[in-house]
Amino acid sequence: MxxxxxxxxxxxxxxxxxxxxxxxxxxxxxxxxxxxxxxxxxxxxxxxxxxxxxxxxxxxxxxxxxxxxxxxxxxxxxALNVNKLIRYDEGSKMYLVTPVAANLMRRISMLDKCDPSVPHNKVANVITKVFAELGQCTREIHCEVTYIKFVTAFFNGLRKLKKSKTNIQHISVTVWVIALSLGKEGYPTFTNKLPVQTNLTSIEFQLYDRIGGGSYAFKPLLQILLDSAPNLTSLKVCWPFYPNLQGCKNLKVFKFDLVWCAAFNVPDKVAAIGILAQVKDTLIDLELGSIADDTVDLPQSQTLDVPVMSKVVSVTISPAAMDSF
Structure with a gap:
């Protein structure tokens, strides 16, 4: 519609x-x-x-x-904030407040803050409906949300995309998991795959968990997104888990910040080495970092065999990451 x-x-x-x-x-x-x-x-x-x-x-x-x-x-x-372009009239019908030139939709942003006319229980509908308005001109999508139902709405919108009608090259997702965002919703189950986007070559995914333990519900999200981008060349992740990069056959740039706290996860050096082994033949630029809270006791160093990455020309490892990887 x-x-x-x-x-x-x-x-x-x-x-x-x-x-x-x-x-x-x-x-x-x-x-x-x-x-x-x-x-x-x-x-x-x-x-x-x-x-x-x-x-x-x-x-x-x-x-x-x-x-x-x-x-x-x-x-x-x-980046055009598309949320502000959609409102609800007195009859509770959604409408576009003003037409937008196709070129202005090249880079769009989605937040969980909409026009005051949009009821809070309709915000998820707005986020999902935006995808129906995307066309050939849209190249980048940036999403930042806190409420779980809005994360679900964003991925439901992505499922509406048809590779024959879109040329999306970059997707950025930032999720803030906070206690207030849970409400009575509980944690959703993310299992449905996304349609393949052959033009999608760059992904940024950042997950920040302020309550500890809630991140496990979101673990499939990044993997679902990665599986939809067979031609991915650049990946920037701020994440409490080690993603499976087995399908990233063309990945050249990998920037990974491991987010962890003592409440729900412990750095796994074997897993860290494992993801590097998956992309050792294509990677050119590698950057590793670590974000930990003050209560975390850094693990003791281990001696592990790092895979040979013959094409890598740039490596950056933060001091904190030396103890986390």
Whole structure:
């Protein structure tokens, strides 16, 4: 179900643009400077010098040509918060508050904070419905949530994506597990696979557990996401578990921060060496870190055989990670 627009204002705007740019004879009568300022290639170079996003947004108001080129630049430099674009009317119907240029949807962000008109029990619906609006222009999706049901809604939205209609290259997910987010929901079971995204080459996944032990419910999430990206080349993870990278046949960049506390997990050096062995033939850039609370007693060092990674040209290991890996 497509979201409807709340007004017809965009029709007037479109007509105004057409009146400025649709008369070919008028273009022929323009001086060289005016013609140059209508050339998308030249406009792209000019507007790219506007470092202030406010100025770039104002420039889009000049005419249709400037609006289109400006939208492409904005889409590359900012992440559009799509939650704010969707509201609920008095009849409890979801609608799109204003139409959005496709180029502005290049990079989008999703939070669990929506417009005040959206009831709290409808926020999950908004997050899921956003995926129905994504098209060929969307390249990056950034999601940051706390409530478990919103994590579920995000992955349910991902399941709606069809690889033939999307060109998503990067997905970033940040989950904050806090006591208040549990409520009466309990922990969900994440088992259903996601559709394969052949263009997805970069993933960031960060999980922070403030209550200890709750992370186990989310353990399948990262694996489900990894399995949907057969052409993954870059992976950045802040995670209390050692992911299975067996299917990452093209991984070149791997940045891993092990998050752990004495309450629910202990670093497993054998497992750490195991994930490196899975990507030893493709990895080029490796970065290892560790995040631990103050109550953790660092384990004693062990002597383990690290696999030979012949293609690696950059290795960064934090002091804390020396004791955790």
């Amino acid at each position: 497509k979201l409807r627009s709340s007004s017809s204002r965009e029709v007037k705007i479109s007509q105004n643009f057409d009146s400025q740019g649709g008369d070919e004879s008028a273009v022929d009568n323009m001086n060289p400077t005016s013609k140059a300022l209508r050339n998308p290639l030249i406009l792209d170079l000019i507007l790219a010098h506007l470092s202030d996003l406010t100025d770039l947004k104002r420039a889009r108001l000049v005419c249709r040509n400037w609006a289109e080129v400006g939208a492409s630049l904005l889409g590359k430099r900012t």
